[in-house]
Amino acid sequence: MLTKRFVVLGAIAILPAFAQVPSAPLKTGTTQPAAPRYHAPMRGLVDYKNGTVTTGNWSGYAVTGTGFTRAVGSWTVPALMCTSGTEYAVFWVGIDGYSDETVEQTGTEGVCSGTTATYSAWYEYCCSEPIITITGMTVKPGDKMLAAIIYNTGTSEFTVEIKDDTTGQTFSKTKSFPSAQRTSAEFIAEAPSEGDTILPLADYGTVLFGKDNTGLGGCTAEDSTASGVIGAFPAADIEQIIMEKKNVMESIPSSLSSDGSSFSVTWAAQ
Numbered sequence: 001m002l003t004k005r006f007v008v009l010g011a012i013a014i015l016p017a018f019a020q021v022p023s024a025p026l027k028t029g030t031t032q033p034a035a036p037r038y039h040a041p042m043r044g045l046v047d048y049k050n051g052t053v054t055t056g057n058w059s060g061y062a063v064t065g066t067g068f069t070r071a072v073g074s075w076t077v078p079a080l081m082c083t084s085g086t087e088y089a090v091f092w093v094g095i096d097g098y099s100d101e102t103v104e105q106t107g108t109e110g111v112c113s114g115t116t117a118t119y120s121a122w123y124e125y126c127c128s129e130p131i132i133t134i135t136g137m138t139v140k141p142g143d144k145m146l147a148a149i150i151y152n153t154g155t156s157e158f159t160v161e162i163k164d165d166t167t168g169q170t171f172s173k174t175k176s177f178p179s180a181q182r183t184s185a186e187f188i189a190e191a192p193s194e195g196d197t198i199l200p201l202a203d204y205g206t207v208l209f210g211k212d213n214t215g216l217g218g219c220t221a222e223d224s225t226a227s228g229v230i231g232a233f234p235a236a237d238i239e240q241i242i243m244e245k246k247n248v249m250e251s252i253p254s255s256l257s258s259d260g261s262s263f264s265v266t267w268a269a270q
Contacts, residue, residue: 231260
């Protein structure tokens with residue numbers, strides 16, 4: 001089974017990066033509903049009780065706890081290797097979905113149609129709505145993304161923020177979501193779903209998360225008892241997530257790097 005390294009670091013330092021850029025929604029294009037696809041909560045969890053779990057649709061890292069108020073992370077958009085058919089690869093930061101049926105999230109998606117790949121940014125308050133594509137934001141492979149999910153304390157509102165640091169484009173959206181449990185924060189590569197069906201995962205090679213890999217903020221979170229990088233949380237609350245279908249690993253995260261917030265996830269499906 002895969003192993004992990006944890007380094008305890010200080011409190012969250014990434015959020016000021018958002019303060020340096022406008023956080024208002026893009027004024028041209030804004031948003032539109034995409035196809036009826038969802039970036040769904042975790043499906044088919046198998047917990048090995050050693051800090052690793054397998055699931056049918058997620059890979060990456062989650063931290064669990066109570067009363068999460070923020071999750072922040074960065075990644076570099078990978079280029080898809082498309083050959084035939086329709087396949088998907090999604091990368092995001094979110095709160096919830098590990099042990100409940102809602103997710104407040106934002107990220108990027110790549111879609112293979114035959115040999116052609118298209119890329120987009122999106123947000124979703126799953127599953128009260130399908131994926132909402134941010135049509136005013138242009139995304140391409142190699143772009144460095146920075147995303148945050150912030151719970152507005154004393155309300156039922158969550159704000160999602162995403163920035164393409166390569167182009168400078170930003171987007172934010174605030175929505176009331178009273179059913180959220182706030183029991184986890186995640187940094188994920190995903191195969192999205194249509195209903196109960198997990199869609200085919202595109203070959204994305206390797207996606208790089210966190211400060212060591214992007215030069216932007218690390219992957220951090222805050223709940224009622226802990227805050228900071230992934231590695232700052234108690235070891236019992238950190239889960240390394242492997243995507244596996246029919247006993248075949250499809251997407252595999254690395255161990256955390258020495259800063260406690262960075263890692264890679266590698267496509268392994270054949």
